[in-house]
Amino acid sequence: MTRPRTLYEKIWDAHVVEQRPDGTCLIFIDRHLVHEVTSPQAFAGLRASGRTVRRPDLTLAVPDHNVPTTARLDAAGGRLPIADPESAAQLAALEKNAPEYGIRYIDAVAPEQGIVHVVGPEQGFSLPGTTIVCGDSHTACHGGIGALAFGIGTSEVEHVLATQTLLLQPAKTMEVRVEGEVGPGVTAKDIILHITGTIGAAGGTGHVIEYTGSAIRALSVEGRLTVSNMAIEGGARAGLIAPDETTFAYLKGRPYAPKGADWDAAVAWWKSLATDPGAAYDKVVVIDAADIAPSVTWGTSPEDVVPITGVVPDPASFADPSKQVAAAKSLAYMGLEPGTRMQDVRIENIFIGSCTNSRIEDMRAAAAIVKGRKKADNVKWAIVVPGSGLVKAQAEAEGLHRIFTDAGLEWREPGCSACLAMNPDKVPAGERCASTSNRNFVGRQGPGSRTHLVSPAMAAAAAVTGKLTDVRELMA
Amino acid sequence: MTPLNQVEGRAIPLGLKNVDTDVIIPAHWLKTTTREGMGRGAFESLRADPDNLFDRPEYKGAPILIAGDNFGCGSSREHAAWALGDLGIRVVIAPSYSDIFSGNAVKNGILPVVLPQAAIDRLMEVAATDPVFVDLAHQTVTTQYQDRFAFEIDPFRKMCLLEGLDEISLTEKSDAAISAYEKQLDADRPWMRPATV
Ligand code: SF4
Numbered sequence: 001m002t003r004p005r006t007l008y009e010k011i012w013d014a015h016v017v018e019q020r021p022d023g024t025c026l027i028f029i030d031r032h033l034v035h036e037v038t039s040p041q042a043f044a045g046l047r048a049s050g051r052t053v054r055r056p057d058l059t060l061a062v063p064d065h066n067v068p069t070t071a072r073l074d075a076a077g078g079r080l081p082i083a084d085p086e087s088a089a090q091l092a093a094l095e096k097n098a099p100e101y102g103i104r105y106i107d108a109v110a111p112e113q114g115i116v117h118v119v120g121p122e123q124g125f126s127l128p129g130t131t132i133v134c135g136d137s138h139t140a141c142h143g144g145i146g147a148l149a150f151g152i153g154t155s156e157v158e159h160v161l162a163t164q165t166l167l168l169q170p171a172k173t174m175e176v177r178v179e180g181e182v183g184p185g186v187t188a189k190d191i192i193l194h195i196t197g198t199i200g201a202a203g204g205t206g207h208v209i210e211y212t213g214s215a216i217r218a219l220s221v222e223g224r225l226t227v228s229n230m231a232i233e234g235g236a237r238a239g240l241i242a243p244d245e246t247t248f249a250y251l252k253g254r255p256y257a258p259k260g261a262d263w264d265a266a267v268a269w270w271k272s273l274a275t276d277p278g279a280a281y282d283k284v285v286v287i288d289a290a291d292i293a294p295s296v297t298w299g300t301s302p303e304d305v306v307p308i309t310g311v312v313p314d315p316a317s318f319a320d321p322s323k324q325v326a327a328a329k330s331l332a333y334m335g336l337e338p339g340t341r342m343q344d345v346r347i348e349n350i351f352i353g354s355c356t357n358s359r360i361e362d363m364r365a366a367a368a369i370v371k372g373r374k375k376a377d378n379v380k381w382a383i384v385v386p387g388s389g390l391v392k393a394q395a396e397a398e399g400l401h402r403i404f405t406d407a408g409l410e411w412r413e414p415g416c417s418a419c420l421a422m423n424p425d426k427v428p429a430g431e432r433c434a435s436t437s438n439r440n441f442v443g444r445q446g447p448g449s450r451t452h453l454v455s456p457a458m459a460a461a462a463a464v465t466g467k468l469t470d471v472r473e474l475m476a
Numbered sequence: 477m478t479p480l481n482q483v484e485g486r487a488i489p490l491g492l493k494n495v496d497t498d499v500i501i502p503a504h505w506l507k508t509t510t511r512e513g514m515g516r517g518a519f520e521s522l523r524a525d526p527d528n529l530f531d532r533p534e535y536k537g538a539p540i541l542i543a544g545d546n547f548g549c550g551s552s553r554e555h556a557a558w559a560l561g562d563l564g565i566r567v568v569i570a571p572s573y574s575d576i577f578s579g580n581a582v583k584n585g586i587l588p589v590v591l592p593q594a595a596i597d598r599l600m601e602v603a604a605t606d607p608v609f610v611d612l613a614h615q616t617v618t619t620q621y622q623d624r625f626a627f628e629i630d631p632f633r634k635m636c637l638l639e640g641l642d643e644i645s646l647t648e649k650s651d652a653a654i655s656a657y658e659k660q661l662d663a664d665r666p667w668m669r670p671a672t673v
Contacts, residue, residue, distance in 0.1 A: 017657045018650050026650055028657050030668060040509035041558070051644070054654075057669060066507075086507035093509045125670055153554050155583050155643070163647045165654055255671070262667035269665060422507070 004276035006173050007242050008208045011148040011273065015131050017165055027168050030130035031147075032160050033116045034061040034103065036094040037422065038135025042158035043097040055164045056102035060125050063091050063108050064115045065136075065422050069385050069412035072109050079109065087423060101161070114388020114414040117141040117355035121225060122388055124254025128243035128270040133160055138355050138438060140232050144225035145251065146243035146273065148208070151232070171237045172282040174207035178215040180289035185472040187365065188223030189357055189436065189455035191215065192230045193295040197305030199285055204236030207283060210275065211241050215289035221250040222361040229356045230438050233302035243270045294471050296342055297440045297453040299330035304440070306342060308458065308470045314338035333442055334450050335430070342468050345452070349433035350375075350382035350409070350463040351445070352456050354419035357436035358387030360394050362456040367400040369460035369474055375408035376466025382409040383425065385417040409463060421446040434462035477585040479640030483566050483610040487540035487603040488529050491596070495543055496550030497577065501559040503551075514555060515562030530563075540608055542599055543570040547588075548577025557584040567610045569617065571596060582633045583643060587612060595625045612637060 005013070018026040032055075039061070046052070053059060066087035074080055082088040091108060098105035106113050112123065116134055120126035120142055128146035133139060135157045142149035156166060176195055195211075196203075209231050216227065224241045231239025248267055251257045258266040293307035304327070306313065315327035315338065331338065336345070352358075352366050363386060375382055384404045386392040392414055395401055401411040418425040419437040421444065427433040429448025436459050437444075440451035452468060461469040505517040522528050529535055541560070547570040548556055557580040560568070568581065569589040578588040589610065591599070595617070599608060602619045609618045612634060617625045635641070647654075661668060 018653045026647065026653070028654070028661070031670075037506070041511050044510055049644070055658075089509050090507065127668075130668065153552060153580075155554055155580070159644050159647065162644045163654060164658075165647060165650075167643065167647065257671060258667035259671050262671070265665075266667045 004279035006275045006279045006281060007146070007210055007240050007273055008148065008171070008173050009279070011129055011131065012170060014129070015148075024167055024169055026165050027131060029133050029160050029164050029166060030058060031120070031126060031132040032059045032164075033120055033125075033132065033134035033139070034059060034094070034098070034157070035065055035116050035134070035136065036063045036090040037065045038154050038157055039097065040090060040093040041154050042135075042161055043093070043101070045158040046101070046161055051162045053101040053103060053161045056104075058164065059103045059161070060106070060120070060123075061094055061098040061103050062106040062113060062116050062119050063094055064113075064414075065416045065420065066090055067108050067113075067413070067415040068424050069383070069415045069417045070424075072413055084424070111389045111393065114386075114391065115355045115358060115416055117225070117229065118358060118387030118391065118414075121145055121221070121250075122254065122390055124251050124257030127251065127257065127266070128247060129273050133166065137232050138229050140236070140239045141225050141229035141355055143228035143231060143239035144241055145221060145247050146241060146270065148238055148240065150238045171208045172206050174204055174209045174236065174283040174285070175281040176209050176211050176285045176287065177213040178211065178287045178289050179213040180215055181218070182215055182289045182292055185294050185457065185470075185475055186292050187455040187457060188219050188226040190292055190295045191289075192227045192233075193297065193302075193305045193453060194292045195227075195287065196230060196234050196302050197295070198287060199234050201233065201301050201303040202235040204231065204234040207236050208238045208240060209234065209236040210281070211239060212275075213289075216241060217244065220361060221247060222359040225359065226356055230302065233438055242274045294455065294458055296458065296468055297451070298334065298336060298342065299327060300333055300440055300442050301326070301330065302438070302440060302453065304330060308342055308468060310342055312336045312338050312340040312342065343470060345432065345468045346378060347434045347452070347462045347467055348378060348380050348431045349427050350379060350459050351385070351418040351425075351427075351433055351435040351437065352459050353383070353385030353387065353412075353417050354435075354437035355387065355416075356438045357456050358385060358391065358414075360391050362436065363391065363395045363400050364398070366456040366460040367403040369457050369471060370407045370409065370464060371403050373407055373464040375463050378466040379463055380431075382463045383412050383418065384409050385412040385425075386414050388414050407464065418445050420444060421449070427451070434459045434468060477640040477642045480566055480585060480587055480637045481612050483539050483587075485540060485607050486535055486538040487542050487569070487599065487608040488535045488538050489600040489603040490529060490541060490543050491600050493544030494546045494549055497548055497553050497556040498550055500548065500556040501553065505559070506553060506555060511558040512562060514559040515564070518559035518563045537564045539564055539566045540610065541565050541568045542596060542603055543568060544596070545571045545593075547573045548581070549574040552576045554580045554584070557581050557586055560586055569596065569599060569610075582636060585637065585640065587637055589617060589627045591617065591625050591627055598623060599625075
């Protein structure tokens with residue numbers, strides 16, 4: 001009998017092209033997602049060395065990081081120019097490179113355009129059991145459908161374009177099991193914020209985390225993508241959730257997903273990937289779902305998580321002296337005093353979007369809170385940015401955009417937007433943002449910006465009250 | 477990649493500790509489409525000082541940079557190696573580096589030499605007036621004053637730098653294995669190819 005294996009080990013084993021004496025493996029890459037920021041130099045490298053793209057059929061390019069989220073077409077259907085010349089140059093480079101190398105390309109004004117990690121699963125391009133890479137650290141997102149997915153640098157982008165492989169060291173495995181039922185107002189985002197707060201920003205270093213347990217099984221695919229998206233925030237190389245009927249129902253019929261007999265064969269293989277009974281993980285963390293509250297970050301590391309009912313911690317309360325120093329620095333940057341109730345923190349900006357939380361379920365959750373209410377006067381800027389053109393169209397068909405605009409929130413075009421301040425959507429210095437994105441790093445949403453990571457429902461609650469708010473108080 | 481063996485020339489005696497990648501190349505340079513020309517952004521904040529080392533005539537085009545502990549820490553941006561390369565730097569000498577930076581350096585044909593602080597201090601002195609010699613094959617750094625410092629380097633990295641081999645060329649040696657894998661994959665799991673729309 002073969003040794004019981006984890007989901008990660010099964011996917012890894014199925015992709016080894018060659019093993020080197022030191023244990024490093026040449027791993028085959030099934031899907032390569034390409035965007036405009038980390039690819040221009042990779043294509044330039046190919047050109048300089050006279051190489052081609054080995055498997056353009058396994059590569060999908062879509063612009064997302066730099067695209068403005070304001071209207072892209074004028075009234076007559078003509079393309080509006082992009083104001084920032086550097087963004088325009090990166091977008092133009094992708095638009096030229098993709099067809100030149102025979103790569104599928106979703107144009108900035110195509111109906112399917114969106115954030116690369118939203119588009120992949122939505123198009124059925126990302127599949128369970130595949131290896132997926134992209135020059136963006138939140139590629140871990142695709143682990144939500146059971147793909148082994150991780151971010152890579154520009155040299156590696158070039159390496160994958162040229163060879164469809166990567167040289168990798170096997171990772172250790174870690175199980176994060178969330179058992180039980182979450183309470184009202186607790187979403188996938190709260191689960192992953194709570195996990196990150198529990199294991200710490202370096203808790204998963206060197207590991208691939210598999211999320212298991214009844215609370216994870218109960219999540220929709222959208223929710224699972226949210227959880228896996230932030231695996232990297234816990235230091236892990238990637239996140240994984242075993243594919244199951246929920247996953248198959250989500251993928252069936254998507255454009256690039258297998259069809260007919262191929263579909264049946266695929267499902268049979270995907271089912272065989274689940275971690276074997278008795279397989280051992282290098283590390284196991286168990287979390288009781290009942291302990292998870294709607295959560296919020298107070299500092300500049302994604303591990304700085306408290307329940308919304310909590311207070312800003314005192315740096316002296318941390319056991320680790322280096323964390324005490326980091327916390328004090330974070331609080332100075334965030335302009336917060338220890339002991340302040342999180343619910344007393346006033347908010348000037350709201351960002352609902354990013355590859356963490358911009359899918360249809362996120363739009364619905366935010367709209368349900370905003371409905372019939374108005375944006376608070378002290379909230380200066382509140383934008384809702386759907387993750388893709390298809391999410392946008394679906395939301396509009398359900399009338400969600402009206403709910404947002406009636407309340408005074410802006411309804412935007414799809415893209416990364418204020419997740420990383422590479423495009424015009426930025427949070428001004430010294431101001432706070434309740435944001436559904438994944439990183440609260442110093443300056444992440446713009447120089448001097450102060451980010452509080454929350455779920456879409458919590459961001460919506462902050463939009464209508466003007467401060468961080470326990471969404472449960474606004475729920476019918 | 478240009479092979480690297482002997483490098484001889486002026487060495488910029490920067491000497492600073494914890495030079496992070498944001499100092500090497502500030503974030504706004506990430507919005508470029510080429511690797512070339514990034515030397516203009518290298519050490520931008522330091523070069524804002526008109527009397528900075530980098531722009532002194534004697535160090536223009538210097539192929540060697542001497543720095544303190546933990547060179548290249550911070551963000552993983554590969555642009556840091558590109559910026560150094562574009563500036564004409566082929567060798568950095570420091571007591572230690574961030575792992576990601578030293579990997580990126582080698583990938584881009586730059587040799588990260590590790591020497592103890594005492595050797596760095598001596599080389600800083602020499603670099604003020606005279607050239608420094610680096611010999612990768614013999615793993616030594618020498619000066620015209622009989623200084624001779626031996627350094628260690630991973631044999632694989634040494635081979636890559638000496639032969640000017642990049643990782644892609646190395647992987648291309650496994651071309652047959654990759655083709656065999658692809659063939660087997662098409663046989664075992666033909667549905668893995670994206671369905672045609
Ligand atoms: S939304 Fe943010 S994290 Fe996601 S791909 Fe865009 S920049 Fe990266």
